[in-house]
Amino acid sequence: MSEGDLDQALALQARITAFVRAFGLHQPDRTPCGTPVPTSEAHAVGELDRDGPLTQSMLGERLRLEKSTVSRLVSQLTGRGWVRRADRDGDARLVWLELTPDGRRAAGELAVARAARFAALLRNIPAEQRPVVIDALTALVDAAAASDVTGAARG
């Protein structure tokens, strides 16, 4: 690896660190979008809203969370009345999760808040640079997934 590569790695690190802080990704009890909903719950509801009924392990895979964590998360969501644990014909071990009407409403509101937050973010990026930023993030995500040692092995 050359000097330039190291410089790039350091630059990348600084940017990502800065972004995490600036975007408020540290607050567990609020989404960065300002909604007073715990982040993890927002993520879970979002997945369920987008991709219909899921089992807990499917959800855990998407969120990259351990099954015990998912179990608790789901309990919180059912307690909130947003998610229902529905039994289905077939494998009786599986717990199928689906949003309740309340959950769908909440998911919608969260989506709106999120869109507003990201729209605000976009407004602060020069218009001509926006597609570039999005493409760059795509590359970054792919790279993260490809270079992920810990996450894939865990769980």
Add this chain to the structure above:
Amino acid sequence: MSEGDLDQALALQARITAFVRAFGLHQPDRTPCGTPVPTSEAHAVGELDRDGPLTQSMLGERLRLEKSTVSRLVSQLTGRGWVRRADRDGDARLVWLELTPDGRRAAGELAVARAARFAALLRNIPAEQRPVVIDALTALVDAAAASDVTGAARG
């Protein structure tokens, strides 16, 4: 805001969400770089290593953390023997923080691990795209800072 803008906001949201998950930013007790050091401690040590002695409030400002959180964080670090609370001439309210020799060593090791992790990330991005990605992240960080409502007002 046009339709295209909304699409872009959604795309941006999806990418960032995906990155947070893929990069393992959810683990509080490990850095995403694989070191068994709590993330917040790693951040604090990094700041102190880079920018010399800091007061607690200065550190909190950089990390975007509330003063009580910083106080506890610093206690952990002193307990670990990485940070020293040094008194200095001048304002007696201020607590100046500096790394111990052990702390400097730890900071170095963390920096190495971090660099390795980010280098791995970079390797999975086509070489010609790397500068673009870094520039894009810069724009993103600036935008996040500019569009930050919650963070600036908090604390």
Add this chain to the structure above:
DNA sequence: GATCAATGGTTGTATGGTCGAACTAATTGG
């Protein structure tokens, strides 16, 4: 100079988050 507001930190309390290990129940394969 005495008083009182502002500033920097600490401690207490309440949430929220994550994992790994031990355990149960259901399924699948020999």
Add this chain to the structure above:
DNA sequence: CCAATTAGTTCGACCATACAACCATTGATC
């Protein structure tokens, strides 16, 4: 029919954060 696997639950340990109440110091005002 029993063993290994798979899906989830519960428990324990740890980490992260904020807000409020409190203390000490400082600095400004009178």
